[in-house]
Amino acid sequence: MERQSPIIHYTHPATDLVRTARKRNTTYIGNIMEQYLASLPSKNLEPLWNRMNDMVPPLPKPMAKPHMWKYSTSLPDLLTAARLVPEEQADRRVLMLVNPSIPPPHTTDTIYGGLQIVNPGESPPAHRHIAFACRFIIDGEGFTAIEGKKMSLKRGDLIVTPTWHWHDHGNEGEKPFVFLDMLNLPLFMHARVHFTEGYSETRYPSTPCDESDWCHPWDPVEKDLRSQIGDHAIYRYKTRDGKQLSTSIGMQAERISPGKFSSASQTSSSFIYHCYEGEGYTTIDTPSGERYTFDWVTKDTFAVPAWSKIQHFNASDENEAFLLAVNDDPFLDLLGLRHP
Ligand SMILES: [Fe+2]
Numbered sequence: 131m132e133r134q135s136p137i138i139h140y141t142h143p144a145t146d147l148v149r150t151a152r153k154r155n156t157t158y159i160g161n162i163m164e165q166y167l168a169s170l171p172s173k174n175l176e177p178l179w180n181r182m183n184d185m186v187p188p189l190p191k192p193m194a195k196p197h198m199w200k201y202s203t204s205l206p207d208l209l210t211a212a213r214l215v216p217e218e219q220a221d222r223r224v225l226m227l228v229n230p231s232i233p234p235p236h237t238t239d240t241i242y243g244g245l246q247i248v249n250p251g252e253s254p255p256a257h258r259h260i261a262f263a264c265r266f267i268i269d270g271e272g273f274t275a276i277e278g279k280k281m282s283l284k285r286g287d288l289i290v291t292p293t294w295h296w297h298d299h300g301n302e303g304e305k306p307f308v309f310l311d312m313l314n315l316p317l318f319m320h321a322r323v324h325f326t327e328g329y330s331e332t333r334y335p336s337t338p339c340d341e342s343d344w345c346h347p348w349d350p351v352e353k354d355l356r357s358q359i360g361d362h363a364i365y366r367y368k369t370r371d372g373k374q375l376s377t378s379i380g381m382q383a384e385r386i387s388p389g390k391f392s393s394a395s396q397t398s399s400s401f402i403y404h405c406y407e408g409e410g411y412t413t414i415d416t417p418s419g420e421r422y423t424f425d426w427v428t429k430d431t432f433a434v435p436a437w438s439k440i441q442h443f444n445a446s447d448e449n450e451a452f453l454l455a456v457n458d459d460p461f462l463d464l465l466g467l468r469h470p
Contacts, residue, residue, distance in 0.1 A: 138453050139384050152326035152399070155157040161460060163297035188394045189417055190398060194238045195231045196414045196422040201429035202267070203397070204245055205308075208333050212306060221299075222256035223247060224311060235315035237433050238400035240458040241379060245431075249270060252258040253300035256329035261378040264292040264452055265299075265309045265402060268429055272307035274299050275336035276344055283309075286348025286406055288367065288454075290375050294325075296334040310404055310431065312456040314378035323461065350450065354366065360388035362442075386444040386451045394441040399457045402433040408444060408451025416437040 148180040150160060157158070162431075170176060208225055215223040221386055227237045237243040245268075248254065256275075265274065273280050274289045276297045283289055284344045291297050294370040301307035318324040346367055355356040355363045374380045403412070405426045417437045424432045426443075434440055444451040462468050 133151070134177070140190065142325065144337070151189075161407060174361070175320040175367055177461055190418065191427075191446055192239050192437065193232050193433040194229045194236060194399065194400065194433060196416065196420075196424070196432065196438065197227075197230050197265070197435060198424040198426065198430060198432035199227055199245075201427075201431070207328040208245055208247045208308065209306070212249050217241045217249070217252045218255065220248055220252050221257060223254070227433070235313075235319070237456070238316075238435055239318050240436075240461060241311045241402055241456055242311075243371055243431065243433070243456070244311040244313075246311050247311055248299055248301040250301050250304050250306070253298060253333055255332050256296055256298035256334040257326060258294050258295050258296045258329075259326040260324050261313045262293050262314055264379065264381055264456060265289045266312070266406075266438040267311055268308045268404075270301065270305045270307035271303040272299060272301040274345075276335060278334065278336045278343075279339035279344070280336040281339055281342055281345040286352075288348075288351075288381060290344045290346070292344070292376070293390060296329055298329075298336075300333075303392065310402075311399035312381075312402060314376070314377065314458075314461070317378060317461070330427055346381075354383075355383060355385035356450070361387040362392040376460055377430050378458065378461045380455060380457050380459045382455050384442070384453045386442050388444055388449055389447045392441055394439050396437060398436055398462055399459050400436045401455045401457050402431060403434060404431045404454045405429060406452040407456050408446060408453075410445040411444050411452045412440060414443045427429045 167177065204225060211223050212223060224246040226234045227245070228234050229236050229238065232239070235242040265288070267283050267285050269285060271280050271284045274297060276291060277295050281289060291376040351365050354365050363385040365383045366374055369375060384392070405428055407428050409427045411423055411425045412432065415433055416435060416439060426432065443455065
């Protein structure tokens, strides 16, 4: 029988010395780094290399989560607010649509939404502010007066309040006047330069005005959407000279044919969607890989964070579905923040 030689692991003594030196050096550098990092906060310094993905992420990373507010759930609370909050505070008698992952005023990362109610006979105090506002009428009839132009509003109408324009609202009907407020308030969490001023009287003097660049009645919007060919149509609200409604937030309306669906889309914009009329559902795939499905009916509202893949489905085989959405397109375009 052949005798096998034993396997001998031989290490040159010099190699051991190198390994030990390297280990000591690594430990030494580790200790130095630890001390260095610990010394930085007291000097208001922080290393970027540890937070590169947060500061300069490879993909959009919205803080907002998709969320839906059912009107059937919100309305009773809104009616309670209408009883509890007096007329003098009716300009702030609003239930904010609070995103589950960011504190108010965030409904998305860049857009604020709220539900406001004005009781019959009320006229909340006139005021003006730097924030730009759009209001979409959900229920009832009333008016908004802007810089002396008093515009009648009904369900489906959109009214724009430009920055620093005196305005007030009122309900001259017999039912509660409810609307969706949409403002650029989250932007002022970064640019802390907001001003608000109350008018010296309750009402700012105004006279009736039939047509204005600030008022966008629903009927022409629906007519345009119905005239477009295809199962999914989009109407983008513009000023009479073809510009976006503001430099921060824009508005769009969409139609989906009975039993049909929109093509899937994904943009840097975030949205607050509101169902003007119809029933259906929307799938939302977020950049972090979560999927949400929201079943909506008339008057429901939902938030869509940036860079989410969205697709709308009309669940009715008979009726068109109409959605309204506020987006942050103008803000992104103005600052050049879109992916090329
Ligand atoms: Fe206001």
